[in-house]
Amino acid sequence: MPRLRHLLLAPLLLAALGDGATAGSSGPRALIADATLLGGRLRVGAKVGDFALVNGSVTAVIRKSDGWLVDFWPNRPAPPTAPQLKLEAAIDGLWQLHPTLNSGAGPENVTAESVRIDGDSVLAVSTLALGAGTVRVSTRYRLDQNRPKLDIETRIEHVSGGKVTLTLGDAVKWGNVDYFVEGEGRTKPTFSGRGHWVGRRGAGGDLILESLTGSDMRIHYRSRHDGLAPEVFTQLKSTTLLVGSEITLRRTLRYQPIPEPTKWVPKATLIVDVGDEMGRPLAAKLTFKGLSGTPDPFFGNDGDENGAGRFAWSGTGRFVRTLPVGKYSVLATAGIERDAARFTVNIEEGQNVFVKGKLSRVIATPGQVAADLHLHQAPSVDADIALSTRIVSVAAEGLELAVASDHYAVTDFAPTVAKLMSSGALARPVLTVVGSEISTVGNRFGHFNLMPMKRGDFVAYEDTTPKKLFADMRRVSPHGIIQVNHPRWDDIGYFARYKLDPKTTRVPYQYKDEFDEDYDALEVFNGYDSMSQPKIRMVLFDWIRLLGQGHRYVATGNSDSHKLFFVDPGMPRNLITYGSSESDAQDLSADPKAVLAGVKAGRVVVTSGPIIQLDVDGKGPGQSVPAGKHTVHVVVKAAPWIDVDVVEVLLGPKGNRIRYLPVPSSKVPVRLDKSFDLDLQPGSFVLVIAAGNTPLPNVDNPAVRPFGFTNPVFVE
Numbered sequence: 001m002p003r004l005r006h007l008l009l010a011p012l013l014l015a016a017l018g019d020g021a022t023a024g025s026s027g028p029r030a031l032i033a034d035a036t037l038l039g040g041r042l043r044v045g046a047k048v049g050d051f052a053l054v055n056g057s058v059t060a061v062i063r064k065s066d067g068w069l070v071d072f073w074p075n076r077p078a079p080p081t082a083p084q085l086k087l088e089a090a091i092d093g094l095w096q097l098h099p100t101l102n103s104g105a106g107p108e109n110v111t112a113e114s115v116r117i118d119g120d121s122v123l124a125v126s127t128l129a130l131g132a133g134t135v136r137v138s139t140r141y142r143l144d145q146n147r148p149k150l151d152i153e154t155r156i157e158h159v160s161g162g163k164v165t166l167t168l169g170d171a172v173k174w175g176n177v178d179y180f181v182e183g184e185g186r187t188k189p190t191f192s193g194r195g196h197w198v199g200r201r202g203a204g205g206d207l208i209l210e211s212l213t214g215s216d217m218r219i220h221y222r223s224r225h226d227g228l229a230p231e232v233f234t235q236l237k238s239t240t241l242l243v244g245s246e247i248t249l250r251r252t253l254r255y256q257p258i259p260e261p262t263k264w265v266p267k268a269t270l271i272v273d274v275g276d277e278m279g280r281p282l283a284a285k286l287t288f289k290g291l292s293g294t295p296d297p298f299f300g301n302d303g304d305e306n307g308a309g310r311f312a313w314s315g316t317g318r319f320v321r322t323l324p325v326g327k328y329s330v331l332a333t334a335g336i337e338r339d340a341a342r343f344t345v346n347i348e349e350g351q352n353v354f355v356k357g358k359l360s361r362v363i364a365t366p367g368q369v370a371a372d373l374h375l376h377q378a379p380s381v382d383a384d385i386a387l388s389t390r391i392v393s394v395a396a397e398g399l400e401l402a403v404a405s406d407h408y409a410v411t412d413f414a415p416t417v418a419k420l421m422s423s424g425a426l427a428r429p430v431l432t433v434v435g436s437e438i439s440t441v442g443n444r445f446g447h448f449n450l451m452p453m454k455r456g457d458f459v460a461y462e463d464t465t466p467k468k469l470f471a472d473m474r475r476v477s478p479h480g481i482i483q484v485n486h487p488r489w490d491d492i493g494y495f496a497r498y499k500l501d502p503k504t505t506r507v508p509y510q511y512k513d514e515f516d517e518d519y520d521a522l523e524v525f526n527g528y529d530s531m532s533q534p535k536i537r538m539v540l541f542d543w544i545r546l547l548g549q550g551h552r553y554v555a556t557g558n559s560d561s562h563k564l565f566f567v568d569p570g571m572p573r574n575l576i577t578y579g580s581s582e583s584d585a586q587d588l589s590a591d592p593k594a595v596l597a598g599v600k601a602g603r604v605v606v607t608s609g610p611i612i613q614l615d616v617d618g619k620g621p622g623q624s625v626p627a628g629k630h631t632v633h634v635v636v637k638a639a640p641w642i643d644v645d646v647v648e649v650l651l652g653p654k655g656n657r658i659r660y661l662p663v664p665s666s667k668v669p670v671r672l673d674k675s676f677d678l679d680l681q682p683g684s685f686v687l688v689i690a691a692g693n694t695p696l697p698n699v700d701n702p703a704v705r706p707f708g709f710t711n712p713v714f715v716e
Helices: 013-019 387-396 414-423 466-476 533-548 592-600
Strands: 029-032 051-054 058-062 069-074 096-102 114-118 121-130 133-143 149-161 164-173 179-181 191-195 197-200 207-211 217-221 232-241 246-255 267-275 284-291 311-314 318-324 326-333 341-347 353-358 368-375 401-404 431-433 436-439 447-451 481-484 521-526 554-558 573-577 604-607 611-616 628-637 646-651 656-662 670-680 685-691 707-710 713-715
Touching: 029 114, 051 114, 051 121, 051 133, 058 133, 058 149, 069 149, 069 246, 096 133, 096 149, 133 164, 149 164, 164 246, 179 191, 207 232, 232 246, 267 326, 267 341, 284 318, 284 387, 311 318, 311 387, 318 326, 341 353, 368 387, 368 431, 368 447, 368 554, 368 592, 387 401, 387 414, 431 592, 447 466, 466 481, 481 592, 521 533, 521 707, 533 685, 533 707, 554 573, 554 592, 554 604, 573 592, 604 611, 611 685, 611 707, 628 646, 628 685, 646 670, 656 670, 670 685
Parallel strands: 267 353, 368 401, 401 431, 481 521, 521 554
Antiparallel strands: 029 051, 051 058, 058 069, 069 096, 096 164, 114 121, 121 133, 133 149, 149 246, 164 232, 179 197, 191 217, 197 207, 207 246, 217 232, 267 318, 284 311, 284 326, 326 341, 368 573, 436 447, 447 481, 573 604, 604 707, 611 628, 628 670, 646 656, 646 685, 685 707, 685 713
């Protein structure tokens, strides 16, 4: 059963699971996985027919197709040990683990040709040609009698050919959280060293992979980006084998608390209340910075809305946060349409500090909804963040609509929003859309959002092609939006995979029958590129040249957030014109279908700060004017804490810059209000870019600067 379907099974299956084969059983057993065994949990990667190992404590599932371990969970729901997951207890604790062999050219995945149940174990066997020889690799998975512990034994036999020198290890993916190494403690996202074990905190509890060879193993991992935990690679032993010789190596995967020493420091509590211009509760975010020699506070990479990194979030504007003694600057924000509030606080041991602030709306956008169309949370295998924490963070960033786009899962935020509203934990509603990020595997050619979807929908994502995938997405959501995500990323970017030429917008001849253009939106600005405007502009001009070829793809910008603060929700966001409205408060009652219709029509401005209005004789982004002379009116606004220093006007079909407008430094909301006449030719289009040079003060990475652009007004 593909991952996408597991979230759809009723949570009531947990009760059956607790009383059935997986709990209370005497000793370990091997069995064929069925829908009941696999249901009721998030992130389950196995399919019906794969091989399961069950004892009284845990269940492990080995994939029948390749012998990889793809699931390992406690039988009874166990609270996670990463605060960001809150009480999301029914989550599989492992993405995948499989052996690797390295004969000098880098680690090679061991893919089994034969996988079968062997007594109370599962045996996976493969034969590999390595250099001058051939080896047989047999990996046996067996659970402990009753403890939450899986023993993994790999035997390598040299069966033919010449001498072989190799290194056996494992590749492990097990959550988007911090990792620990024996003797090192909590490590940075990139690590290379040795240890007896490597582990992580998170779903199902603390999980450890330990060598049983009698010596330390080499451990290596390297994060490609802050906020995305890397794959772990281990090396258990290097050896040289001749024909007839063999070696057996053992390790164990188990749930066990990871010790971490804590250091006492004198503290006190800061209590902050922020509201809107009328003093009403308001979802907000705090950014902390140490002053006068006080270090910046650090609340952990995996903290929840009460504190992660040097930030805190609240759905109501009420914050209660313990801080070490010292002097701090505190910045309160509630999205790019509101002013910020700044406080300086002195924290003295045992003395609570109380402050209040007002975050007034300084830019009105009635008829527009601020939306993030690409968000990950607990149902994604690489996002250890509870749905409730995600929604609070979305509201605190001033977003009005959130699209759930988990890998291999169809997620609905609406019940979480309703629960937060009824409990008083959220001051105002958040509009929601059910969706998913369809992430291709096997034939990997990219990630694609589909919205809206319904619970129960399924899109085939394994070993498919673009034409088949887009057709299946159209079948599932006939009037929906297919969005190509991060198109230029290595490995998972659609344009990168098919080598789309940035000048001609064509793919090489060998791909012309496979590449498909039947999508609606292009994620031009992804949050992970927010610290590099050249990267943003590269995709921006891909899109402009596609428009110049006659395509009408809609440009979007989304955070792709997988955690709380490494890439913030709404960094960037889409301001979507969906109709008329009398107030911003009324926008919170908008029909999400109308908002998505606005996206499909191209009525979108993308921004991480500047708010751009483009008008060509009464027509805005996504609309058209006839060829001829027209008056172009550009207005750029920004909250006082957001910098704008230049505005550019581009003209299609090539994206030539026809106006470069420096913007004087200012704190007033309207930074530029300019009109000029243009003689517009058929097939051309007009769009606007606005950018600032001063970094945004409420994000983690100091390289993130304000940037925004409009979709074009077309000329018929």
